[in-house]
Amino acid sequence: MSLQIIKSASLFSKMKGQWNELYSELVFATPFQTWEWNFLYWEYFRGNKRLQIVKFEDNNRLVGILPLCIRCQDGLRILEPIGTRGTDYIHLLIKTASSVEILKRFVNWFDKNRFDLLNLEDIPETAPYLDVLIDTFRSNGLIVNYNKAYCPCYEIELPESWNDYLVSLSKRRKMDLEYHRRYALKHFSEVALIHRTVGEIKKHFELHQKARLSKNDVGTYTNQKVKEFMDEFARVTFDKGMLQIIFLSMDNVLTASILGIEDKNRRYNITIGYDPNYAKYRPGSLLYGYDIENCIIKGIDIYDLSRGSDSYKNALGAKKKYNARIVAARSNETIEKYLKNQRRYWDDKDYAPTAD
Template identity: 20%
Template sequence: MLRVLEINQLEDLSHVRCNWQRLWDSTPSATFFQTLEWLQIYWKHFGEGKQLRVLLVLDDHRLVGVVPLVVVHESTRLGRVRVLTYPLSDWGTHFGVLAEDPKATLCRALQHINNTPRNWDLMDLRWLDENDLERSTTFDAMSDAGFSPNPGVWKETALIDFEGTWEDYLRSRSPKLRAEVRRKLKKFDATGRIQLQRYRPLGKEANDCDPRWDLYRTATQIAERSWQGHSTTGTTISHRNIRSYIKDCHVAATQLGMLDLAILYLEERPIGFCYNYTFKGQVFGLRRGDTPEAREHGLGTLLTAMLIRDSFDRGDTTLDMGPGSFEAKRRWMTRIATVGRMTHYPLNAPRAQILRLKHWWQSRLDRKSGRLRTALEGKATS
């Protein structure tokens, strides 16, 4: 029989590091953000005011699943609401449990949540990938644990699937983009005036974990010269509010063999960068930028094209370009993927019930626009 051990202090997780990694390795869609290393960095920089609830699911004494949860305080028009959710905070697009049997693991973890004092007003499991939605993993687990899951859309993200060859992909693009890419590659790439340096270390276990701070500094300098240097969101890699977080992640990703950093040079001058994380053939684009000189020559297009071409050569499977700015990404992406959410609104939490009405209305709009997958139709509770 499965049992749950709840951990509320991050330092108490140190003894499960090897088993956490074992479960990460056995979870097909696991990302950098589901590593224990990332959780430690996240908690160091953003843990203040939050409560950690990491649920370790054991079969006898063997760890068979990890469900990292956090209680965060979020501001709404109704006031502050305590939300029980995953600890991703939109740094990535997907999150979930690490487990040999994800549905059984999540169900047992949520039974534990249901049987313990409630320190949250709203359960909102966000950042669910399309496999989770199609297989009803979270929906069924929440239902079996005694909750009432309400499916919805958290975000949408632009994806490129690396199927076939680079030439196959290029032929699938619009005639205008195809002609532009080929013309610029001929003008710059073939003459040697432009080069793409892509750094992807194998990690500590392979004795290949040089952080290459020279490349990192180059990327941040380009970011400061791009639109990101004037951004006020505080989420660009050059922004002082998150600089230390990004640097800690840089070290961790390098040691784990999950860093993917590309710099574009024009006649040996760095003019563009793509800062990514990579895992099991999947690439997640965290940030990118280019200099005014690159924009003057229209080399932003070439940076994207050369990165995609290189991913085909490396045998990558997907590139997640992230949510938003779909007009700029539309000519590159092969599809838009739904990032889902499953929400439970306790009956004895008045603010949660009002939010339920708001989310219900939004889900109706999502269905009307086609954003909510057909597979979820009929599963929303009234």
């Protein structure tokens, strides 16, 4: 098995075909592991970081990609994935059958190159390679801080019918959902779910910002670079048939929206928004209901609501799961220093704004 380090954007750009072929073979991988997300993220948010993609081939077959980069701060050389903090789900792209050998070689390479610390945030707790990675670090004499419940996330396992979904909800939530639909139809002649093209993404940005500002939050899309990144990612995923830009229309006024990605029979919602001027009609709740109903009709298996413990996720019948975090280094002192100052690291210019 060979190990190659990709350090230039030009070589990164040439990996698209084989990268996405590997992605398509990995059941656990999410759209955030596509070449498009990672390459665009690097292009927009690289800052002063240095590319350090670790590529593994076995008999000229690609079996693993670790999309990493180096960030230097407070004298530490920190190795972490592209997209850290701004990506709902981080994964290492590793074929399960090759995971032991890949991770053994990776840990040896990590140790040999004298990195100070490996920071893996937002790795889904169900990642099939987690235990192997932790055991391999420890067997090499490295210290590992493992937080299995680092960040709560939520998803809905969609049933075969809308009625089955309603049965799964609490009695109060079911009554609220039905009441909100009746109330909206009492005040508007038409309430409809509308799918739009990528050309409408600016309207989604606007609704997201309105919703966040109404809650005294700056919002994701106050940052122009984030808007440009998401706009470009939306365009490339639209061309691949993955993009979902969904609006709730009330008498032809767009009052709420969801920006999401669908792949491998799963929906991943990235950001949501609504117009606070229509808050009494519950446009966000209405949109979720109609959208979930539509996903059930389409045969979507999982409706992913991403990171964060928002109360509406429980109300929608979502199940809690967790992203894990692994921090590995040669000493407890280095790990303690990193964790103590992590909030300050998050505010550093080399961290992209989170897309929560």
